[in-house]
Amino acid sequence: MKLDHVELLHVAIPLVTPFRTSFGTMTTKDTFLLHVVTDEAEGWSEFAADPEPLYCSEYVSGAETVIRDFLLPRVAALPELTTAALGPAMAKIKGHELAKAALETAVLDAELRAHDMSLATYLGSVHDRVPAGVSVGIKDSVPELLDDVERYLAEGYVRIKLKIEPGWDVAPVRAVRERFGDELPLQVDANTAYTLADAEHLRRLDEFGLLLVEEPLEENNLHAHALLQRRISTPVCLDESLHNARDTAAAIAMDACRVVNIKPARVGGYLEARRVHDVAAAHGVAAWCGGMLETGIGRAPNLALAALPGCTLPGDTSASSRYFAEDVTEPFVLADGHLVVPRGPGIGVTPLPDVLRRVTTSRRGLFGS
Ligand code: OSB
Ligand code: MG
Numbered sequence: 001m002k003l004d005h006v007e008l009l010h011v012a013i014p015l016v017t018p019f020r021t022s023f024g025t026m027t028t029k030d031t032f033l034l035h036v037v038t039d040e041a042e043g044w045s046e047f048a049a050d051p052e053p054l055y056c057s058e059y060v061s062g063a064e065t066v067i068r069d070f071l072l073p074r075v076a077a078l079p080e081l082t083t084a085a086l087g088p089a090m091a092k093i094k095g096h097e098l099a100k101a102a103l104e105t106a107v108l109d110a111e112l113r114a115h116d117m118s119l120a121t122y123l124g125s126v127h128d129r130v131p132a133g134v135s136v137g138i139k140d141s142v143p144e145l146l147d148d149v150e151r152y153l154a155e156g157y158v159r160i161k162l163k164i165e166p167g168w169d170v171a172p173v174r175a176v177r178e179r180f181g182d183e184l185p186l187q188v189d190a191n192t193a194y195t196l197a198d199a200e201h202l203r204r205l206d207e208f209g210l211l212l213v214e215e216p217l218e219e220n221n222l223h224a225h226a227l228l229q230r231r232i233s234t235p236v237c238l239d240e241s242l243h244n245a246r247d248t249a250a251a252i253a254m255d256a257c258r259v260v261n262i263k264p265a266r267v268g269g270y271l272e273a274r275r276v277h278d279v280a281a282a283h284g285v286a287a288w289c290g291g292m293l294e295t296g297i298g299r300a301p302n303l304a305l306a307a308l309p310g311c312t313l314p315g316d317t318s319a320s321s322r323y324f325a326e327d328v329t330e331p332f333v334l335a336d337g338h339l340v341v342p343r344g345p346g347i348g349v350t351p352l353p354d355v356l357r358r359v360t361t362s363r364r365g366l367f368g369s
Helices: 060-076 083-090 097-114 119-123 142-155 170-180 196-208 222-231 245-253 270-282 296-306 353-359
Strands: 003-021 024-038 042-046 129-131 133-136 159-163 186-189 236-238 259-262 286-289 338-340 360-367
Touching: 003 060, 003 353, 024 060, 024 097, 042 097, 042 296, 060 083, 060 097, 060 360, 083 097, 083 270, 097 119, 097 270, 119 270, 119 296, 133 142, 142 159, 142 170, 159 170, 170 186, 170 196, 196 222, 222 236, 222 245, 245 270, 259 270, 270 286, 270 296, 286 296, 353 360
Parallel strands: 133 159, 159 186, 236 259, 259 286
Antiparallel strands: 003 024, 003 360, 024 042, 129 338
8 A cells, every 4th residue: 555644533432421530530432543544444433541651651742743753754664654654653752652553454455455354354353242331430429420330231231341440449358249240240440550669458359259450550560469369369360460361471470460452553553463462362362442432433342352262251342321321333232241242344434424524623644645
């Protein structure tokens, strides 16, 4: 393929309900979409992080600069544009996995469309639909939390994840167990809110039979997570600390994680996400597809990943209605607790022009006409 032009569209979409985590409260999905146009096909992607570097070091305006000034010039210089050539072309730029993922995914979408192949087929997805879990934010009170969980279970979600932080951990978990029983698939996510000094406190979660505790300690501190795992029986799952397949192999080897959260954006795109999946599967370690409150443009490709054979736990890939009154794509709707894996060419979805126009706050050309 030959690159013709690349456009960046800032979008702002209100969340149906504020989403509070240990690192902040989100009320709007505020990010950008990339639109890549080649001589053969067009592709779309979504930048996964937020305007502020609270979840990870990357953020919206920084990623825009990185893509425009450092990634695109290298990609545009390729004699032939293919997804396979992107990784090597971008390798000298350190880090910035989420920015790289946005560019790679838009090119991959275009390349797959040119070949009339779905991302699900390309990755080797083995399921037509995947079970949907839901990530429930920190609330002001336990009754409020129980109402939310009840509503999600009534909608059909098959697994509940509670966001936790110091002061909001054992009590909400106990309340959810008492109300909804021991059989409910339940897990927690601390987003790095604890330290190893909290090990005895975190051990109190062991009695609740959780599927996992996600990223309890500092980002990238695999050693501390391994020491914690020796002191608790709840399986440790890593999110923020895993940036590629090599990290994942190291974390598994040192028993710093017994479950892997795969966020394609966090590991630089779907090619590396597939490798992370393969490392976990080769070790017999369960994996699942995480989420970043994506619009349909980001969710569609995540569903293809969630349908890989090694993604044996329900993901955070929830229905459009869990996030937005109106998604930028045709909405993803829960049926019997599952979402259908898109099977059209590329990521299988495109933005709805009317909605896109309404949610776009600015657009600029990053390359070409
Ligand atoms: O840690 O998994 C996380 C959302 C934004 C940033 C980080 C995380 C999350 C979620 C929500 O937990 C997942 C989703 O529903 O997309
Ligand atoms: Mg997480």
